[in-house]
Amino acid sequence: MGLKDAKEGKLLYHLTELKNLESIIDFGLVPRKILRENTVTFGDVADPEIIxxxxxxxxxEYIPFHFHPYSAFDVAVKKTHVGExxxxICITRSLARRNNFRILPKHPLALEECQLYDYDEGFEMIDWDILTRVGQNDEDARQxxxxxxxxxxxxxxxxFQCIYVSSKETENKVADMLKQKGVIFPPPFITVMPQWFE
Structure with a gap:
């Protein structure tokens, strides 16, 4: 999926380290607060100041997803975690909509107050013209x-709808882990997309 297709996309994207996958398979994707309250150890990719x-x-109290895999957050994480x-992990937007997940139309650090919106209202509040514009990277556009x-x-x-990975080797690791844990295919589908991890 290209950035220009983000509004019409069918998926939401959550970036994590492969080493977290075994726990995620066992317990699901879990909000950070619950993980911390239960003293669960996990590889945290987010910047401590942002956390x-x-x-x-x-x-x-929420699990964050992005509408595309090209955000400044993703780029920063991949630079910080070189070698990891x-x-x-992707879910469908229809799942999010059915369960009325909340939406922040901008990154929370850009907001004076954190106003969460119901899925449909929040989706309409996103500035899709800027979000899908390739090459516009001023601070407001980044947020x-x-x-x-x-x-x-x-x-x-x-x-989970699918899991995107960087290589055939990682695809095999993920497939083996899912199989060992008794997760039946499909889904989640596993797709190799090296350009998202460069």
Whole structure:
């Protein structure tokens, strides 16, 4: 999917380290607050300053997804975690809509107040012209391109639509892990997309 197709896309994207996948298969994608309250150890890819602000705003009660895999957050994480195997866990937007996940039309650090919107209202509030514009990377555009869809629910592996990986080798690791855990195909489908991890 290209950035220009983000509005019409069918998926939401959550970037994480491959080493987190075994726990995710066992327990689902879980909001950070629940993980911390239960002293679960996990590889955290987010910047500590951003995590602190998210906690203050109550956003650690949600699992964040982006509307495309090209956000400044994703780029920064991949640079910071060079050498770590990363994956994208994707769910369908229809799942998010049915369960009324919340939407932030801009990255939370860009907001004075953190106003969460119901899925449909929030989707319409996103500035899709800027979000889908290739090459516009001023600060405001970067914040808009990091609009988030937020799940208050634990998302089990059988709700995943697909997992994007960087290589055939990682694809095999993910497939083996799912098989060992008894996850039946399909979904989640596993797709190799090396350009998303460069």
């Amino acid at each position: 602190r602000k998210r906690e203050v705003l109550g956003l650690d 195997e990363m994956i994208y 808009i391109k990091m609009a988030e869809c937020l799940s208050p629910l634990v998302i089990p592996v059988d709700a």
